[in-house]
Amino acid sequence: MINKNFNSIFVLLLTLGVTFTSCSDDDDDNNDGGDNYDSVTLYASNNSNGNISVYDFESEQNIETKTLITSSTAADGIFYDDDSESVYQVSRSNNSIEGFANIDDLVSGSVLNADFLGTNDMSSPREMAVNGNLFVVADNADVDGDDTTPDGRLFVYTYSGSSFSLRNVITTDFKLWGITFIGNDLYAVVDATSDLAVFNDFLANTTDATVSATKRITIEGIVRTHGITYDGSSDTLIMTDIGDATNVEDDGGFHIISGFTNKFNAVANGDVMAVSGNQVRVSGSSTLMGNPVDVAYDSDNDVIYIAEAGNGGGRVLGFSNFSAGGNIAPSFNSGLASASAVYLED
Template identity: 80%
Template sequence: MIKRNFNSMCALVLAIGVSFTSCSDDDDNDGGNDDYDSVTVYASNNSNGNISVYDFESDQMVETKTLITTTTAADGIYYDDDSESVFQASRSGNSLEGFANIDDLVTESILNINFAGTSDMSSPREVAVNGNLFVVADNADVDGDEMTPDGRLFIYSFDGSSFTLRNVITTEFKLWGITFNDNDLYAVVDATNELAVFNDFLSNNTDATVSASKRIAIEGIVRTHGITYDDSTDTLIMTDIGEASNGQDDGGFHIIAGFTNKFNAVSDGETMAVAGNQVRVSGASTLMGNPVDVAYDSDNEIIYIAEAGNGGGRILGFSNFTAGGDIAPTFNSALASASSVYLED
């Protein structure tokens, strides 16, 4: 990444109220961590639908910019490095939208939609991408009966210029966060503490109702929303929003290292215990009340959270999570009604 003017960067940091240890204008000093790999975090929100971009030059130096969209509420977000394009699920338009060549844009740039999907969905949430296929989880009740939870997964093909709806999968539970591990799709079971997997998910290429290949409970979680999987470390992370009525201080996240073996060891319908399997981060110091999405920077060992409730909404970063517990974030930037985060390294 290009090193930008330092003085303007620090002024911007102070203006947005981000928590840091220090700033330095010495190009040989990256804040004390010579092994830090520069990353960019993209975030969406349900307050105004704009896209927030956080360029981390080090663990203590960041430049933030906001890109203005015509969407008024958005959720799942994804960035493609090859085309320098960012995509998000528009909740106000019920469609996918993409914006090309964003890397060199300055803050407050107004975006025009370069790649538009059809308005097929009712309540889009997370986006998961596998090759040229974009999967969007839709949280709306399908059959109109709240006593029979269900949801839909919309599968779109992208040809580099437009989206085409390939097919729709109806699920037997409510949806929120989704993530791929190779061709298997993991999904949180909204309103519960459960995790489901659809093996070889994309082989389902026609409209159908499909049962999960496996569902298990995650001990210690009250209600899960966000999920991410890092294949380089075989780590899965799930968020816990706690009670829906409390958006300020009862949230958390669970880290499951060595996930594959641990998941395989739990039978369908059974529970993965906390002891020996998971690390939980929660408590008042975390500033989490409604953590709705998560991204993991495994190279720098930082977990990023889209927190929708506490203080009106925040993007939080945790680099001190190994032992779990009630820990303060090492990065904290206000973002009203934050809804999704995506990390590009």
């Protein structure tokens, strides 16, 4: 999908500062770097210059990278649609969704002009979740002007195929960051806490309203959560932990919850999901995570990708040896200043 006229991988590693080491076999024979590796493409946004970074993993050892230039100066949530070869990201500098069509054959350094634009409605947009032609963006700006009362907003946009229109706005009684759909249910991390909330049949809310979560639980072991992703094929949910927001170098991590559906249903509203028996935690100085703000999971190749906003100024990290958890080094490490979001297309 991505233009192949790149320099050798050796030159690429030197010029882009990418380091990559062989991934270990965990439980998946696909993750051997050979013929069984499923090629994937990772898209990343950032709050440094608003450009889009594309990482094309042909194999564990063969990675091609390109940067697409946008007019935004800061961006967050990102999504790719394979049918139209279009990428969409949330512009924090313009407070809107911007879409760019037919990007697959563009070369690195190409300047993008927005093909699909949304209205400038938001104040502090973060993650984006997509369900059909509905794009939902979490905004973590204070709604009522009182920072002692946590709240946030979920902006719901209808995509017509050529533009975005604001359908409705849902106000929440907690601060927002990462969001993801599981079916028609919207799962949201509760910013500034270790909690996870769900809004069942979220899109049935079609008018502006204040809506309470259907259920909210605490994820034991997390200090402050930001990123979230769910893989339906393996029923795995992953949440990131930025730890102390003032420490951007080495106190971050992520939690893996396999068999998520039954485990979440077994915890009553307001209760705690224990680490023991339910979760695997990856954290520590070797992980290079201080402020992991978003996450994507390649379940075919057993690799977890992290948008790390703080450590070393920002990175995109990949972990393939996470099954036992602990203080492990990433198997993929590419510098990206103020990395803010990642999206995996396989």
